[in-house]
Amino acid sequence: MYVRGIAASEMWVQLRPMRSTPLSQTLNVFRSKRPLSASTNQWIGLQQWREAPLNHDRTWGPKGPEPPLTPATSPLNQHCNGFQRTPSSLSEWGTLVLSTSDPITKARLSHHAYTLWRENDLCLGVWEPPDRPARPPKPHLEALGTGFFSDFAHVADDESRHYLWCSERLAELGFSYGDMPAHNLLWRECEKTSGCVAARLAVIPLVQEARGLDAGPRLVKKLVGFGDNRTSSIVAKIAEEEVQHVSVGVFWFVSVCAKMGCTPDVIFKDLLKEYNVELKGPFNHAARDEAGIPRDWYDESYTTKDRNGLSEVHERLACIISMEKQNSALGDYVH
Numbered sequence: 336m337y338v339r340g341i342a343a344s345e346m347w348v349q350l351r352p353m354r355s356t357p358l359s360q361t362l363n364v365f366r367s368k369r370p371l372s373a374s375t376n377q378w379i380g381l382q383q384w385r386e387a388p389l390n391h392d393r394t395w396g397p398k399g400p401e402p403p404l405t406p407a408t409s410p411l412n413q414h415c416n417g418f419q420r421t422p423s424s425l426s427e428w429g430t431l432v433l434s435t436s437d438p439i440t441k442a443r444l445s446h447h448a449y450t451l452w453r454e455n456d457l458c459l460g461v462w463e464p465p466d467r468p469a470r471p472p473k474p475h476l477e478a479l480g481t482g483f484f485s486d487f488a489h490v491a492d493d494e495s496r497h498y499l500w501c502s503e504r505l506a507e508l509g510f511s512y513g514d515m516p517a518h519n520l521l522w523r524e525c526e527k528t529s530g531c532v533a534a535r536l537a538v539i540p541l542v543q544e545a546r547g548l549d550a551g552p553r554l555v556k557k558l559v560g561f562g563d564n565r566t567s568s569i570v571a572k573i574a575e576e577e578v579q580h581v582s583v584g585v586f587w588f589v590s591v592c593a594k595m596g597c598t599p600d601v602i603f604k605d606l607l608k609e610y611n612v613e614l615k616g617p618f619n620h621a622a623r624d625e626a627g628i629p630r631d632w633y634d635e636s637y638t639t640k641d642r643n644g645l646s647e648v649h650e651r652l653a654c655i656i657s658m659e660k661q662n663s664a665l666g667d668y669v670h
């Protein structure tokens with residue numbers, strides 16, 4: 336009923352309107368991939384369960400489930416957390432259940448609401464539920480812990496320093512922040528993944544910041560070519576420090592997967608598909624290796640090449656050619 340803080344309210348959560356991509360939907364990725372299709376065997380007792388009489392066996396007696404000896408005496412609205420009236424629709428009852436922190440009361444309210452529903456005393460209705468269910472002070476829910484927040488506060492501190500270096504250099508060149516157009520890709524990806532920490536870690540540090548590892552050395556080389564050694568040094572230092580950001584992302588992504596009991600490489604690929612995130616090479620394998628992203632997570636051709644027995648030299652040549660092509664494209668862009 337209140338196992339791990341979610342089960343009692345789970346049936347009510349299903350009444351909630353779906354907003355963007357909810358965590359529950361994302362977590363389904365981690366569960367069975369068995370499709371709900373016509374070929375799925377339906378449980379033989381489903382219809383019987385639906386039509387079964389209301390079950391009032393709310394206690395566990397010497398011989399098993401039985402109705403309570405004395406009916407509950409306290410009025411149901413005693414713990415209604417600000418509800419000024421008795422709900423008149425199933426969705427309003429659902430909201431009341433979600434807004435009630437005491438688990439016993441939550442259970443009583445659930446049963447009472449379902450009883451009314453079965454007696455045809457309720458309409459379905461539309462009601463805005465709370466974003467999170469009310470909970471008692473205990474149990475303490477499993478969380479990522481202060482280490483997670485400490486690491487990402489550190490990342491934010493690094494980024495703020497990177498900004499100041501760039502801002503200072505722009506000023507030296509006669510520009511300031513905002514003089515040149517910029518894209519909003521990073522924040523768009525943040526919005527997309529705001530409901531799921533695993534997806535956020537996969538998409539931001541492991542894809543977007545990892546792209547910085549790929550692009551950094553190419554930009555450094557171009558800047559040296561322009562004779563701007565001061566800017567190239569700044570970009571090189573930023574690219575070097577991005578390794579730590581990707582590394583922190585890998586650490587926490589694997590930790591979150593471990594907490595969920597799922598395999599990181601499978602989930603990483605599933606999340607990118609679900610959130611429609613594309614992986615683009617050429618990849619800076621040395622920096623990615625240093626950051627700890629396994630190559631088979633992001634390089635689909637890796638295992639294929641391995642299977643085909645292509646030599647490492649061939650792979651490196653292909654990578655150099657690909658990076659040279661990118662350099663030309665980058666040159667066009669910079670000009």
Ligand SMILES: [Fe+2]
Pocket residue numbers: 490494544577580
């Ligand atoms: Fe970063």
